[in-house]
Amino acid sequence: MIDKFINMKKLTILAALLTTNFAHAQETPEKYRPQFHFSPKANWMNDPNGMVFHNGTYHLFYQYYPDAKVWGPMHWGHATSKDMLHWKEQTIALYPDSLGYIFSGSAVVDVNNTSGFGKDGKAPLVAIFTHHNPVIEKQKTGLHEYQSIAYSLDDGKSWTKYSGNPVLPNPGITDFRDPKVCWYEPQKKWVMTLATKDRITFYSSPDLKKWSKESEFGANAGAHGGVWECPDLFPLMHEGKQVWVLIVNINPGGPNKGSAGQYFLGDFDGKTFTANSSKTKWLDWGTDNYAAVTFSNTGNRRLLMGWMSNWQYANQVPTDPWRSANTISRELALTAVDKELYLTSVPARELDAIEEGGYSKQNMAAKAPVNLAPKSGNPSGLFRLDFETASVADFELVLSNKAGNELLIGYDQASNQYYIDRSKSGKTDFEAGFAQKHFAPRLSKNGKIDFTLVADVASVEVFADGGLTVMTDIFFPETPLSELSIKSVKGIQVKDLQYSTLKPSME
Structure with a gap:
C-alpha cells in the first residue's frame, strides 16, 4: 500500500x-503525453465506453487495465469533463466479477425510470455492457460473452450491478458484444445495437432488463476484413429529412490496414435497418481512430470520440507510464456529393476555448517551402491550422524538428488523395508496419480545398472539405514537431489561412 x-x-x-x-x-x-486529448494517468486504456452527458457533465468510461500498460482483465475506467477537453480522472466505475471482465458498452439516462432503478424522483444512469467470461472462453463453447447492466443514482460516482445479470444471454455466438443502447421514442422502447461477429443484431426492451431480438443487418454489406465491433445507431437530419446512421467498427480490415470504423446511412423503423447505399464508407481513413461511438443525451448535437490507436501496435507504442489516448470530440453531420450522402465530422466547437493567439494570412502563394510557424515560436507543437485554397492543387505540410523528424500531410492532385506520411516521424521501430504513408480519397467536388489540421504532442487529426475526408494518425518524435511549412510542386494559392496555438488542457 x-x-x-x-x-x-x-x-x-x-x-x-x-x-x-x-x-x-x-x-x-x-514526453508523448497528449496535452488536450484524454489519456489515463497510468496503465492501459482502449475503447471509449458509456459516453453520456448528464447534469452538465460529460462522462467518459473506457476499457481499462489498472495493473499494467498492456491489455489485461478489463475494467471500466471513468473520467468527467465540462467541455470534453479538461478531463478529471475518477475512480474505477466497474470491476470484473464472477460473470467475467467488463467489456465495452454504453450508458443512458433513464428519464422515465423504465428500469425501476430510480429513487425519490431521481433518474438513474444505466450502463449496459458486455461481460466476457475467460473461463467459459477457454471451454470454446461460444457462450462466453453476454450483456449485463448496472445503475448509478449519484451521477456516476458509484455503480450497482443488477442482481439479474446477464440481461441478454449468449445464443451461441463467439463474438457477441459492445451494446450501444438508445431510446426509440416512436415506439417507447429501448433499442440495443449489438456487434455479433460479422453482422449487427438489433434488440429491443421496455425496461433495459428484458430484451427481444428484432432483426439483423450487414452479413452481406460493408467491409468484412475483420470482426465487427463497437456499433452505434442514431438519427441525423439532412434537408428536413431524418436519416439513420449506423457506425460499425472493424478489426482488422481498415482502409490503411488494421483497426477502423465504417458507417452506413439509411432508415430504421424500430425493428429493421435498411441501408440506402451498398458503398463502403469510412468514418476515418487514418489508422488511429477505432471503437468510435457517440455521446448519449446530447440533444440535437451528435458528438463522437474514438480510441486513438490501432490493434496492430497498441500494446507496443513507446509511452510510459500509460498507453493510449482518445481523439478530440467531433461533431457529426450529413452532406451530399452528387446526390450520395456522406457523414462528416469536424472538431467540436469546444476546441475554440483552448486557442490562445496565432495569426492569419490571406492570398498567400506557396511553391517553394513557406514557413508557417509563428514568429514568436511554438515550442510545444500544439496548434490548429485552418486554410482554404483558391483552387484544387497539390500541397504538402511539413511538421518537423531539429532532430530530423518530419511528418508529411498533404494532397496529391494526380491521384486525388490526401495523405499522412509518418515514415520519418521519429520512433517507428516498435512495429514493422508503423512507418507508412496513409492515403484517403478526396470526396468533395468543390473547386477549392478547405483543410483543418489539429496537432497535439503525438497526434494529428485532419478534417478536409468540411469533414468529408478525415484522417487520424499518432506518431512519436524525439522532440516536439514545432516547425511547420507548406510547399507545392506546381504552386498553390492559399486564399485564407488561420494558425492558432493551442494551450494544454490536461491536468
Whole structure:
C-alpha cells in the first residue's frame, strides 16, 4: 500500500511539472503525453465506453487495465469533463466479477425510470455492457460473452450491478458484444445495437432488463476484413429529412490496414435497418481512430470520440507510464456529393476555448517551402491550422524538428488523395508496419480545398472539405514537431489561412 501511494505521488508530481513546463517535459518519460486529448494517468486504456452527458457533465468510461500498460482483465475506467477537453480522472466505475471482465458498452439516462432503478424522483444512469467470461472462453463453447447492466443514482460516482445479470444471454455466438443502447421514442422502447461477429443484431426492451431480438443487418454489406465491433445507431437530419446512421467498427480490415470504423446511412423503423447505399464508407481513413461511438443525451448535437490507436501496435507504442489516448470530440453531420450522402465530422466547437493567439494570412502563394510557424515560436507543437485554397492543387505540410523528424500531410492532385506520411516521424521501430504513408480519397467536388489540421504532442487529426475526408494518425518524435511549412510542386494559392496555438488542457 505504501509503495502504491509513493508511485501515485510521483505520478501526481510529474503531471504537475508537465502542465507548467512543457519545454522540460520533452526530457521526461512522459514526453508523448497528449496535452488536450484524454489519456489515463497510468496503465492501459482502449475503447471509449458509456459516453453520456448528464447534469452538465460529460462522462467518459473506457476499457481499462489498472495493473499494467498492456491489455489485461478489463475494467471500466471513468473520467468527467465540462467541455470534453479538461478531463478529471475518477475512480474505477466497474470491476470484473464472477460473470467475467467488463467489456465495452454504453450508458443512458433513464428519464422515465423504465428500469425501476430510480429513487425519490431521481433518474438513474444505466450502463449496459458486455461481460466476457475467460473461463467459459477457454471451454470454446461460444457462450462466453453476454450483456449485463448496472445503475448509478449519484451521477456516476458509484455503480450497482443488477442482481439479474446477464440481461441478454449468449445464443451461441463467439463474438457477441459492445451494446450501444438508445431510446426509440416512436415506439417507447429501448433499442440495443449489438456487434455479433460479422453482422449487427438489433434488440429491443421496455425496461433495459428484458430484451427481444428484432432483426439483423450487414452479413452481406460493408467491409468484412475483420470482426465487427463497437456499433452505434442514431438519427441525423439532412434537408428536413431524418436519416439513420449506423457506425460499425472493424478489426482488422481498415482502409490503411488494421483497426477502423465504417458507417452506413439509411432508415430504421424500430425493428429493421435498411441501408440506402451498398458503398463502403469510412468514418476515418487514418489508422488511429477505432471503437468510435457517440455521446448519449446530447440533444440535437451528435458528438463522437474514438480510441486513438490501432490493434496492430497498441500494446507496443513507446509511452510510459500509460498507453493510449482518445481523439478530440467531433461533431457529426450529413452532406451530399452528387446526390450520395456522406457523414462528416469536424472538431467540436469546444476546441475554440483552448486557442490562445496565432495569426492569419490571406492570398498567400506557396511553391517553394513557406514557413508557417509563428514568429514568436511554438515550442510545444500544439496548434490548429485552418486554410482554404483558391483552387484544387497539390500541397504538402511539413511538421518537423531539429532532430530530423518530419511528418508529411498533404494532397496529391494526380491521384486525388490526401495523405499522412509518418515514415520519418521519429520512433517507428516498435512495429514493422508503423512507418507508412496513409492515403484517403478526396470526396468533395468543390473547386477549392478547405483543410483543418489539429496537432497535439503525438497526434494529428485532419478534417478536409468540411469533414468529408478525415484522417487520424499518432506518431512519436524525439522532440516536439514545432516547425511547420507548406510547399507545392506546381504552386498553390492559399486564399485564407488561420494558425492558432493551442494551450494544454490536461491536468
